[in-house]
Amino acid sequence: MRRWWRPAVYLVTLGLVLTGPGVAQAAPGDGPARTATAPAATVRADDWSPPANLVTPLDQVWRHQEQTYGNLYGFRNYGWDQVFANRGYLNFCVRWDSSASVTAAQRDQIHAALARQYKKWFDGMVGHNAWPYQQVPIRVVGWAVRNRAQLQWSDSSVDIYVGDIRENAPQCAAPCGRFFNQNGQYPNCPGGAARHYDQSLWLTDGFGGGAGGDWGQRMGREYFMNNLNAESMTILLHEMGHTFGLDDFYDWTPSGQCCFLMKAGSASTITEFDRWMFRDWWRHLKSRYGY
Numbered sequence: 001m002r003r004w005w006r007p008a009v010y011l012v013t014l015g016l017v018l019t020g021p022g023v024a025q026a027a028p029g030d031g032p033a034r035t036a037t038a039p040a041a042t043v044r045a046d047d048w049s050p051p052a053n054l055v056t057p058l059d060q061v062w063r064h065q066e067q068t069y070g071n072l073y074g075f076r077n078y079g080w081d082q083v084f085a086n087r088g089y090l091n092f093c094v095r096w097d098s099s100a101s102v103t104a105a106q107r108d109q110i111h112a113a114l115a116r117q118y119k120k121w122f123d124g125m126v127g128h129n130a131w132p133y134q135q136v137p138i139r140v141v142g143w144a145v146r147n148r149a150q151l152q153w154s155d156s157s158v159d160i161y162v163g164d165i166r167e168n169a170p171q172c173a174a175p176c177g178r179f180f181n182q183n184g185q186y187p188n189c190p191g192g193a194a195r196h197y198d199q200s201l202w203l204t205d206g207f208g209g210g211a212g213g214d215w216g217q218r219m220g221r222e223y224f225m226n227n228l229n230a231e232s233m234t235i236l237l238h239e240m241g242h243t244f245g246l247d248d249f250y251d252w253t254p255s256g257q258c259c260f261l262m263k264a265g266s267a268s269t270i271t272e273f274d275r276w277m278f279r280d281w282w283r284h285l286k287s288r289y290g291y
Contacts, residue, residue, distance in 0.1 A: 056254075073284075085198075091141045106225075110201075118138045144160075144170035176195060202216060244278060246278065
């Protein structure tokens, strides 16, 4: 799995009508309307004012990333880049790497849980340091599965991809994926650019822990389904942090910080320190978007 930093592993105790494997035909409809507004391309002064007790550990974290990430400033497919390429939203594919069936109600619960968890990260950005979006809508536009019969719905609310296998798991079509098309162009996506996906939510039977990167997040299907209504889905939140560049802390701890989400196993939800690390990424990257 592609990552731009050290391995991100969390250890824990359009309607498309498919006519055959990997063969899709566009069905009517071009997905939900996009309502996000383009941010103003205005360079603004930096407004960086973390609590005094976090200044030193935040500086330590950023310096550590500069020393250990191979292409920290040159990489152009962080979650931040994806949000701004879309002008304020993210599209998802669900890779249903499972033999289980899914009802329409379960599908909608999965979509809602994903959006709720992502909102926890973005809520901490609202009004901070010229961040331009009040919300970042999360839309699931596709599902990938081995057998169409597993998906127990007939509506065309999402594109369905059958039999397109990569890494021994179903995937949505590569021509629609940002991971495969980082120039932001999707000329061969069956559903068109509006139905592209930026990340995948990869749910695998029996998968322990999790993984995350610019491609999305992966974890056990059982874990995700058992936590559909949880206030904080710890593994998913941790892996989302990796999508936006946040590091792991397996072999060191920033000064004065014992317990936070990105230090696996030490916290169950986003802490103040996690939130300020997230904001620090925006501080260092915002100039590439005109802020």
